Amino acid sequence: MTLDLHGASEGGNSFGSSSSSSAVIPSEETVFTPVEDKSRLDASTELSSSIEDLLEASMPSADTTVTFKSEVAVLSPEKDESDDTYKDDMSHNQKCKEKMEAEEEEALAIAMAMSASQDALPVVPQLQVENGEDVIIIQQDTPETLPGHTKAKLPYREDSDWLKGQQIGLGAFSSCYQAQDVGTGTLMAVKQVTYVRNTSSEQEEVVEALREEIRMMSHLNHPNIIRMLGATCEKSNYNLFIEWMAGGSVAHLLSKYGAFKESVVINYTEQLLRGLSYLHENQIIHRDVKGANLLIDSTGQRLRIADFGAAARLASKGTGAGEFQGQLLGTIAFMAPEVLRGQQYGRSCDVWSVGCAIIEMACAKPPWNAEKHSNHLALIFKIASATTAPSIPSHLSPGLRDVALRCLELQPQDRPPSRELLKHPVFRTTW
Known part of the structure; x- marks a missing residue:
């Protein structure tokens, strides 16, 4: 598929990584203070109860970035590092955090394996x-x-x-x-x-x-x-x-019924990320992720990524941000800035498009107000020179908004890989 001029329409930071560059958790040694009276939370506590207790006590506000680390503890810079209580608290929280990260990875692997079953394909x-x-x-x-x-x-x-x-x-x-x-x-x-x-x-x-x-x-x-x-x-x-996918495309459903409720957006986004994770692990990038290429079954529950006309094979299994350069394939409004600037790109360009698809599903319009740009060169320049992400609908919850913002990081290396995004708390209800 060539550049769609009618479409007005990688590696990144791991949530569980200790080198995360999240705004909430600085890269230097972090001082953790237990949430309320949970200073002695046993690291051997079952994951499910730990998460429930911690989430109940530390539910982030609308302005708080949602991360796994912010669920475990909050920063407390006023404590003295020589305080024995501080050291004990930090040790307990660190153990809990590490256990959560390990169990989250295991739970995700189990969920991915369970979701891999599907109906037999008709034989012609x-x-x-x-x-x-x-x-x-x-x-x-x-x-x-x-x-x-x-x-x-x-x-x-x-x-x-x-x-x-x-x-x-x-x-x-x-x-x-x-x-x-x-x-x-x-x-x-x-x-x-x-x-x-x-x-x-x-x-x-x-x-x-x-x-x-x-x-x-x-x-x-x-x-x-x-x-x-x-x-x-x-x-x-x-x-x-x-x-045959009887539900048609996401774009078709949006034009017919309007913007999706957040629960639907989350469901479709999770399935989109699972499909991309499979492609990326098999060294394939799609390069044209958008509502028109996401097909829905007759129940409205199953999403499948379609149209591999712009897809390409990667040379390596690594998560490097750049393997291609100068190839303008896809739909302008959903293309990452580095692609439009003619710079090197890789798996992270698909992650950017996921953020654009979230915007499309949440407001039934493409990002960047693309439908108002009749001059495609002007739209290319707007995206390529952008210093901020496209506008995200204000009605989205903090969790889904955080997913979109992480996908729409301007620097490709700052976007989490699709598999890491699946660990985000907003998707945890399906585990």
């Missing part, structure tokens, strides 16, 4: 390939100028083996439709992309990009990532068949 027999075969099935009436694909053993042609239904999306060189497999009745979505271009070199680039997108999708398997049933090449088109 004529889209199945043998192990080792290319996932793209080329039809017999397709030109021989596209080597490397699997020759169709059984034809799977439009209008005879599958039927095209209502159009649900339109791009410069692609269209998306609802479709039905004639043999099984399975409902699908099909992204139909024409690969014919004016020059052979341009056409080769398009074909290679499409093949990479299809092969990338064929290896993805996560509850919050759209699943592909198969792909064909017929005449001048590539057809990508993906599972």
Whole structure:
């Protein structure tokens, strides 16, 4: 997918890290004072009761940054470090904090594993390939100028083996439709992309990009990532068949029903972060996270990340902030400043887009008042030169607001990785 001029629409700091640069907890040795009478909180206390007691006693105000450390203790600079009581208090709180961080990591791992189960994907027999075969099935009436694909053993042609239904999306060189497999009745979505271009070199680039997108999708398997049933090449088109998500996109639901309640925003944001965590751990960045590319199932409860036309593979498993440079792919209003400035970028550009998606879901409008900018160059300049994050809706709770602000840190290295964001207290009710 190229730069969407019609879209008016990494490593970061770990919450549990002792080197966090949060405004609440300075980087030098921190003086912890116990909350109220909990100065002797036993580090072996069960995590659940510890969190409940501490949250009840130290619920942050609307102006307080929400972090795990602020739940454990508050700063008390007036205490004398030579005071034995102070030393004992600090020791107890430090042990409790470390235990909480360890158990939070374990709880998150368990929650991620439990959430990894999903329904079986419908099978369309004529889209199945043998192990080792290319996932793209080329039809017999397709030109021989596209080597490397699997020759169709059984034809799977439009209008005879599958039927095209209502159009649900339109791009410069692609269209998306609802479709039905004639043999099984399975409902699908099909992204139909024409690969014919004016020059052979341009056409080769398009074909290679499409093949990479299809092969990338064929290896993805996560509850919050759209699943592909198969792909064909017929005449001048590539057809990508993906599972049908009856709820449509987040952008569609926002246009139909208006802004989401905070509970819905939190639910969708958590699922978005889980999907991105899976992609990032598999060395993939999406580069076009926005409401139009987040699909919802028929119940309104399951979110899946879709459209990998702008996605790219990373060269390393590290969380470095920069691996790409100068590639403007995505939708302007959701793109990180470093991308628009032509600087190096990596996983953290997706984290920035999560913050933008939170704004979109909370107010049914894209960030930066992008819908009011008819001049796309002006919008690019506005974001690239920004010294503050885009405006966040004032009605958001401190917790969700904090998540958005962390995603929208101007410096890529200051944005927490997607997996670390999942540890935020605002998502803990789902653990």
